[in-house]
Amino acid sequence: MIKMSEAINIKSSCPVNVALKIFGGKWRLLIIFQMRDGKKRFGELKRLIPDISEKMLIQELKALNNLDIVHRKAYKEIPPKVEYSLTEEGRKVLPIIDQIKEFGENFLNK
Numbered sequence: 001m002i003k004m005s006e007a008i009n010i011k012s013s014c015p016v017n018v019a020l021k022i023f024g025g026k027w028r029l030l031i032i033f034q035m036r037d038g039k040k041r042f043g044e045l046k047r048l049i050p051d052i053s054e055k056m057l058i059q060e061l062k063a064l065n066n067l068d069i070v071h072r073k074a075y076k077e078i079p080p081k082v083e084y085s086l087t088e089e090g091r092k093v094l095p096i097i098d099q100i101k102e103f104g105e106n107f108l109n110k
Contacts, residue, residue, distance in 0.1 A: 022067055023093065027052055027060045032069065032090060033097050039073075039085040064090070 023029055027049070034040060034048045046057060061084060064070035069090040075081040086094075 022069070025060075027056060028064060028069075029093075029097055029100070031057070031060055031064065032086065032093055033101075035070070035084060035086050035090070036094055036097075039083040041081070041083055045084070069093070 023032075030049055030052075031045065034045055040048070042057070042061075045061075046052070046054065049057070052060075061070060061072070065072045065084075068087055071085050071087050071090075073083045073085070075083075
């Protein structure tokens with residue numbers, strides 16, 4: 001397993017910078033948010049996040065897996081079955097996402 005610090009090539013001791021390198025971008029928090037209730041298959045995630053391209057979803061799931069935020073379990077069956085779920089480390093970001101969601105709801109209700 002790649003260490004988180006190696007996976008994001010940390011060159012800063014600033015914890016906010018580190019967190020932004022892990023969770024920054026348009027899709028990662030949305031992907032994590034959709035896995036909050038349990039395991040999801042690729043097709044489910046694609047349906048839940050319709051604006052993401054398949055290529056980008058694959059890329060982001062791979063990155064989150066390398067960071068030990070998401071666990072990938074492949075079953076040896078035909079057709080191939082792969083499930084994604086949050087690791088313990090990945091579940092730690094859910095309260096932050098809940099706060100972002102609450103902020104967004106409050107902003108929309110102004």
